[in-house]
Amino acid sequence: MKILLLGAGHIGQSIAHHLTHSGHYQLTVVDQQAEALQQVAKQGIATQVVNLGDAQALDALLRDTDAQTVINALPFHMAKQVSAAAVKHGRHYFDLTEDVQATQHMMALGKSARTVLMPQCGLAPGFVGVAAHSLAAEFDEVHHLKLRVGALPRNPDNKLMYNLTWSIDGLINEYRHPCEALRDGESVSVMPMEGLENLHADGVLYEAFNTSGGLGTLCSTLKGKAQNLDYKSIRYPGHHNYMQFLLDDLQLRTQPDALKALLMKAIPRTYDDMVLVVVSASGRKHGVLQEQKLMRCVHSAQTSFGYESAIQQTTTSGLCVAVDLFRQGKLPQSGFVGQEAIALKDFLANDFARPYQQ
Numbered sequence: 001m002k003i004l005l006l007g008a009g010h011i012g013q014s015i016a017h018h019l020t021h022s023g024h025y026q027l028t029v030v031d032q033q034a035e036a037l038q039q040v041a042k043q044g045i046a047t048q049v050v051n052l053g054d055a056q057a058l059d060a061l062l063r064d065t066d067a068q069t070v071i072n073a074l075p076f077h078m079a080k081q082v083s084a085a086a087v088k089h090g091r092h093y094f095d096l097t098e099d100v101q102a103t104q105h106m107m108a109l110g111k112s113a114r115t116v117l118m119p120q121c122g123l124a125p126g127f128v129g130v131a132a133h134s135l136a137a138e139f140d141e142v143h144h145l146k147l148r149v150g151a152l153p154r155n156p157d158n159k160l161m162y163n164l165t166w167s168i169d170g171l172i173n174e175y176r177h178p179c180e181a182l183r184d185g186e187s188v189s190v191m192p193m194e195g196l197e198n199l200h201a202d203g204v205l206y207e208a209f210n211t212s213g214g215l216g217t218l219c220s221t222l223k224g225k226a227q228n229l230d231y232k233s234i235r236y237p238g239h240h241n242y243m244q245f246l247l248d249d250l251q252l253r254t255q256p257d258a259l260k261a262l263l264m265k266a267i268p269r270t271y272d273d274m275v276l277v278v279v280s281a282s283g284r285k286h287g288v289l290q291e292q293k294l295m296r297c298v299h300s301a302q303t304s305f306g307y308e309s310a311i312q313q314t315t316t317s318g319l320c321v322a323v324d325l326f327r328q329g330k331l332p333q334s335g336f337v338g339q340e341a342i343a344l345k346d347f348l349a350n351d352f353a354r355p356y357q358q
Contacts, residue, residue, distance in 0.1 A: 001327050004065045004091075005029045006052060006082060007073030008036040010309070011096065014316040015073060016040050017305040018352060022320075024327065028067060055081065062089045068115075071095070071319065075169050079119065080105045087113045094323055096122040096315060098170055098213030100180065107217070110336025118322055118337040123311070124149040124231070125216030126318035126339055127347065127356060128277055131294050132218060134344035135281040138292065142226040143283040147215065148199060148208050150234025150276040151311045154299070160243065161236035163270040166311045168263060172256050174233065175247065177212040180219045182229040187219055193247065195232060196240055201278055201295065208232035209240050217338040227283075234276055271309040274299045298355045313355040320352035 001024060005016055008031035019025040020043065028046040031037050037047040051057050052074060062070065062085045072082045072095035079095055079102035086093035092115045097103065103119050110117045120126055128147050136142045153163035164171070178189045195210045214231035222229055246252050252259040275298045282291040298310045308316075322342065325331050331341055347353055 001025050001069065002067040003027045003069045003071055003323070004062070004067040005071045005073060006078075007031060008033075008040055008047075009073065010312055011315050012073035013039050014305055014308060014312045015071065015319060016045050017043060018316055018320050019323070020045055021304065022324075022351065024324070028065070030061065052078065058082065059085050059088075062086060062091055065091070068092055069094070069323070071323065072097075073319075075167065076102065076173060077169070079103075083109060083117060083119070087115065087117065090115055092116040092326070093118065094121050094319060094326075095119045096126070096319060098122075098125055098174060100177065100213055103217065107336045113336070114334055116326060116332065116334055116337055118326070118331070120216045120339055121319040121322040122315040123151070123275065123277075123318055124214040126322075127314065128214065128231075128279060129216040129218050129339035130342045130344055130347050131277070131279045132281070133221065133340040135279060135292055135294060136222060136226060139281060139283040139285050139290075140287075141284040142222070142281060143228065144281070145218075145222070145226045145229045146278075146280045147218075147229075147231040148234050148276075148278040148280075149214060149231075150206065150208075150274075152234070152236065152274050152276065153270045154272050154274050156236060158267065159238070160267065161239045162267065163273070164263065164267055165270060165273040165309060166315070168260055172259055172263075174211040174213050175243065176253055176256065179210045179212045179231065180215050181210075181231075182219055182223060182226055185224065185227050187223060190230070193240065193244055195230070197232070198237075199234060199278065201276060202297070205237060206234045206276070207237050207240055208234045216340075218340065221338060221340050234278070271307065271312075272300050273310045275310040275314045296356055296358055298358070310355075317352050317355045321347050321350045324350055324352055 069092040076099040079097040106117045199206045211233040277296040280293045300309045
């Protein structure tokens with residue numbers, strides 16, 4: 001299966017490695033920076049330098065490629081443009097976006113698309129939605145469905161109790177935009193950074209609060225089936241207060257470029273990280289009030305690609321599993337496809353699901 005992979009950042013490089021070395025895929029990786037492609041080229045993978053910010057260059061690339069499938073590993077703000085070009089030229093499309101507006105744009109495109117549009121194939125949205133949907137399906141009545149995910153440094157030593165472990169643009173986006181939820185069976189919009197709560201996992205105390213985009217399309221899928229549904233990001237205690245000071249007291253919520261510059265200057269990036277996933281469902285099963293939980297904790301580790309951060313492993317896994325299930329014919333072959341189309345048992349049985357097979 002031939003694939004055109006756009007973006008050769010840390011996630012893009014990991015995707016390229018794992019898909020290529022499975023033996024089922026032939027990739028061409030495209031980036032606008034030749035330096036970013038060097039690691040990919042060393043693995044014998046075809047590369048191409050293209051200014052992906054140029055709409056005409058992007059259109060020509062997707063028009064002329066012999067790959068029927070496009071994977072978008074670019075920043076979230078490119079999702080609308082790339083997905084539209086993919087549909088225009090009859091290419092299947094997969095991405096990692098957490099952006100709600102971009103996903104709604106693709107849902108509209110998918111109504112008439114002859115090819116697949118499957119966004120949100122990472123961690124959250126991505127695996128967490130697969131897990132939540134599968135848990136909910138086991139209940140006769142779903143009263144509460146809670147999705148909690150944290151991409152965390154293992155040894156933070158600053159006041160924020162945080163290090164940059166993934167896309168800074170994605171982080172700022174989820175802290176600033178309204179969040180979808182279900183309350184008493186109705187779709188509602190809740191504010192980011194609100195809903196602060198304590199959470200214990202394996203005896204460790206964390207905090208969690210509303211952030212945008214993590215639910216994917218679960219609200220529309222589970223409306224009428226789940227009474228209450230929400231998504232919150234997990235952080236170490238204290239992070240919320242300092243972040244709210246930056247966003248609200250210093251008014252950086254309305255100045256994302258200034259917030260990005262500040263965080264990139266002051267907060268170091270780390271690859272010594274962990275990803276914590278806690279999904280809980282409660283309700284009635286066979287007339288009995290029950291609760292069921294799924295928890296995963298993934299740490300940075302040595303893999304076949306080399307040393308990979310936890311966020312690299314979990315994000316790469318989610319996308320590769322989606323593409324592989326599509327190749328095997330276990331997913332719809334046209335139109336918009338949400339993460340709920342993946343059965344948890346199929347996900348965990350896939351060769352690319354190693355980080356989650358704990």
